[in-house]
């Protein structure tokens with residue numbers, strides 16, 4: 001075993017997957033805080049719809065939602081899941097000493113930091129990014145934004161994502177402990193695998209799309225310039241070819257974490273494990289066939305809109321299977337409502353609202369009326385933004401004793417959960433009403449009659465944001481001053497809980513031999529399981 | 533179990549039958565079709581939400597853990613149940629999808645007798661042209677009946693959305709897109725730009741004014757007379773220019789502050805610039821402001837006013853008109 005360095009150098013030069021994981025977590029949380037603060041300012045600007053600046057005015061409002069969206073999706077959700085959870089949990093769950101390419105792993109992290117710094121420049125330096133997190137051409141070409149910030153941030157992040165994907169796919173395929181068959185993997189690992197496959201296929205396309213932006217803006221080419229033979233729709237197509245699957249990059253690992261939390265706290269085998277895995281893989285593949293729903297009113301060919309409607313709404317089927325399997329897992333379980341479990345259940349209730357409204361957006365005839373309206377903003381905050389950020393909090397709580405060796409404050413955790421849940425449930429609902437009325441999103445000011453709606457939205461957003469901040473305080477405080485936790489406080493059967501907390505440098509003194517799956521709760525001695 | 537599965541499946545197929553009828557019926561009003569589509573979706577969604585949330589809340593109480601480390605029942609799965617919740621969502625998806633497809637076809641099939649107008653978007657406004665060739669800014673007049681809009685853009689991507697008629701379609705530079713709606717009742721209906729296009733996006737508003745056929749014809753006649761009169765008088769030409777060049781998208785002539793300051797009574801007024809110096813607004817200042825707005829920015833407003841190229845005499849005409857606004 002190599003010697004363990006200590007101090008700051010031990011972090012900067014580390015290639016240990018656990019340390020890299022923790023660095024991802026801390027960095028991603030910083031971006032989460034930035035995103036939340038920007039959201040709080042936007043909501044304050046929404047308090048009164050008279051066309052008067054409250055604090056930021058129209059230009060900065062546009063900059064804020066751009067950086068808010070980018071920070072939240074690209075620098076918070078994806079890195080916390082594919083950086084922190086993947087790094088920390090995959091080797092522990094499959095029974096490995098580390099990832100396949102530890103140095104590449106460290107490089108991925110530093111690319112991510114570099115990309116984040118460029119994005120921050122896009123917020124504070126002149127030529128601020130006001131192009132939306134989507135960076136749509138031609139506006140990103142002709143407007144005042146320094147689009148290069150956007151392009152280089154995406155490039156570096158892309159390099160980070162691709163090397164991460166290569167690394168973890170290899171790790172999962174080659175470094176599983178003896179006896180760790182595909183059928184014995186945690187669903188978190190399956191979800192992450194799906195996400196990494198999407199990253200590997202999708203990110204290069206995004207990188208190409210933004211590279212052409214760079215050429216058009218600074219080198220005089222005209223890929224997207226309609227007046228010189230280019231086509232602005234090309235950018236939208238290329239962007240969403242990755243942009244839509246990107247939501248599954250977030251969703252699939254989240255689905256996995258929900259499954260792990262539910263199995264542990266219901267002390268029950270996951271219902272329909274095989275169908276869960278099939279659902280994950282179906283979503284991975286079909287997720288690439290739906291992107292045109294983002295171009296349902298973009299002058300695309302009529303027949304293509306119908307084809308992509310079918311693909312989009314059929315994704316609802318595997319997603320539905322997962323929800324019903326979770327409910328069936330709860331059935332006849334032995335349920336303990338700890339904070340992580342509350343987050344998992346809260347996730348399902350928020351996600352279902354987002355899910356049914358998502359089917360609506362996928363229905364091409366329905367979408368014409370709500371496309372690019374506040375309905376969409378409400379939908380994606382329920383289905384992805386808030387629900388999944390909350391679930392991530394649950395996931396951090398769940399593994400908190402594992403990676404810190406300390407226990408968090410359960411009372412505060414539950415209190416903050418309810419604040420966030422109630423805040424989020426109410427905060428985004430008025431936007432469904434505004435969107436039903438057809439009012440577009442990305443508007444600095446809406447028509448004045450929506451002032452009451454947006455005041456409710458603002459107040460409950462503040463509540464949700466305070467809830468998140470309390471949660472972050474709980475993490476910070478407990479990591480420093482929490483009571484020591486035992487190595488397996490939940491008495492889970494999953495492999496990562498069978499080693500000390502925090503895990504030693506090389507995780508396993510000896511690579512374990514696996515004899516059963518992670519969810520075998522209540523297995524009667526020597527008896528074959530019921531069903532199947 | 534199998535019998536239940538079969539029962540549910542056949543019940544859902546019975547539900548599908550009225551749908552084929554729907555697909556054949558021509559509604560000739562996509563907006564009306566949209567509401568029935570919405571209602572079907574809403575009912576299904578509420579049912580799904582209850583089916584999920586009730587057990588989600590009930591199970592944790594019913595199956596509360598009683599002893600530490602007590603395990604739940606050992607169940608792997610249940611094939612019949614799993615098939616049930618594959619098949620039912622598929623049927624629901626088909627149901628909604630077929631209805632949506634029919635509605636979409638309706639949305640994209642323009643009736644032959646539609647009134648055909650055109651709109652060209654720019655940062656930040658809509659130039660509208662009637663079939664008679666009358667051009668207006670941010671205001672479209674149409675007679676009662678089906679209306680087809682041909683849409684395009686001068687600069688970036690915009691969108692033409694009329695929430696009341698439940699239609700929208702993006703406006704792309706370099707190509708023409710379309711939408712249609714059935715304008716049944718006279719009235720004023722707001723139009724929004726629904727594709728993010730920059731700082732002025734949320735101020736990019738317009739309206740569609742639906743008129744009885746007679747009123748519309750009369751309006752057309754009056755407009756033709758008016759543009760002849762405008763050619764003779766600089767004030768009228770200035771008023772038209774202000775509309776045509778998109779100024780009124782950002783500036784009111786009534787004193788109301790929109791994206792930019794109101795132009796009412798502006799000549800002779802003292803204005804504070806971004807560098808805190810003061811200037812008196814005169815013809816020269818207005819000319820410079822129009823052709824090179826960067827040079828002198830007004831304090832307290834976003835720097836979004838775009839430059840406009842003018843023909844000789846046009847700036848003077850605008851100033852002449854602005855003088856009449858006291």
Ligand code: HEM
Pocket residue numbers: 035036039040042043065066068069070072073077132133134377381384385386389441442443444461464465
């Ligand atoms: C309480 C927390 C949050 C609040 C109050 C909030 C609020 C907002 C607001 C006001 C907008 C701009 C809407 C518009 O004018 O069009 C927005 C956009 C957005 N939000 Fe959030 N948000 C929150 C959390 C999140 C999270 C956790 C994510 C993570 C994915 C997220 C992702 C986005 C995205 C992608 C956009 C679109 C940006 C764009 O249009 O380019 N938000 N949010």
Ligand SMILES: [Cu+2]
Pocket residue numbers: 243244245290291293294
């Ligand atoms: Cu999508």
Ligand SMILES: [Cu+2]
Pocket residue numbers: 690691725726727728729730732733734736
């Ligand atoms: Cu716009």
